[in-house]
Amino acid sequence: MKLSSLFFFVVFSFLSSSIFAQTDTISKKKFHWGKAQSDTSAGYAQAILVDNVLYISGTVSRGTTMAEQLKGVYTGIERTLQSYGLSFQNVVKENLYTTDIEGVKQNNEVRKAFYKGDFPAASWVQISRLFMPSALVEVEVIAHLPKKQ
Amino acid sequence: MKLSSLFFFVVFSFLSSSIFAQTDTISKKKFHWGKAQSDTSAGYAQAILVDNVLYISGTVSRGTTMAEQLKGVYTGIERTLQSYGLSFQNVVKENLYTTDIEGVKQNNEVRKAFYKGDFPAASWVQISRLFMPSALVEVEVIAHLPKKQ
């Protein structure tokens, strides 16, 4: 093999591997609170849009009572949805983690008001604790956007 | 600005905001037990189909033993799948929450029979309790439909 051929082979290999590497990466549109792209301390983004699917992280809130935290959690999810031009109508799946499932059941009206009668598929479980020791409830959702024609 | 221009501006703004609001909503096909579209008391639907993805809620069942509950849970999921013309072949992801993970492991044959050897990606965790105090196990799944050409 001539040196010139070798040169082109190396360049070609480099270019094609870059191209293949590129084709595997995806386009993501992140949302996080404030100006950040993500929380680099804990290491997560509040939400990621890929294709027409929006994944929203487990969302918590301040407040001492369950009613306060539920209101804060769903308000946070609503703000996240709105940043993509969406509403709770777009939410298809909800996972709720709480340290007090009876407390959630007793304050469910606070949560239900956000859905306006159009409820998602959901799973609720009572777990031992959440990321922040003071958090009583954490909710993650999946929302879909209309597909582009 | 003339009054007529203002009028058209207001009408146009109203129409365009309606149009934009509409383009963000999605088409969902819900399934729930009986004739209901969803359980408006707890606030969830047993399943939601959006695009070609089916989200099935955490499913529980009656029964006093783990074997009975597992059989009931997967029979419920099967009925949900069938209402969309699907089977366990379409299930790609399973999340199982239980208060007794050893009990699930000991009765796994009951669960495995439903999958007929074609198993999904899965995560099982032992949690503190479920929505109904009597529930020993709750299972949610994601199923995909074939894409329309």
Added chain:
Amino acid sequence: MKLSSLFFFVVFSFLSSSIFAQTDTISKKKFHWGKAQSDTSAGYAQAILVDNVLYISGTVSRGTTMAEQLKGVYTGIERTLQSYGLSFQNVVKENLYTTDIEGVKQNNEVRKAFYKGDFPAASWVQISRLFMPSALVEVEVIAHLPKKQ
């Protein structure tokens, strides 16, 4: 009805029902450790690709400390991603289940190194126990592939 008509009716019904049954099944590309398609004992596959969505099962690892297990878990997820030609750039959602959430927080640098600053939407919860009694942490992720044009 003539016998010949009946014959064609039966054959037609059989063929069309086969066709309809076929249209409901989906194409899945599974990955599991070693040569297996799935773990037929526990009844799950490490990962399933459907359309352009990759569902990775709750992944655990050996190791006595949280740092060791975290490194093992994310190395396992990385190997799974690589088997599809993907990287952590493709991960859009992470669910982490642990028996010691403070331990995960203290060792988060081990986990964060895998994401290289490009973090997913995530939920972390502390639960009672995992499938293997020795497991301190289990992580499942959803990854997306670029859409084919």
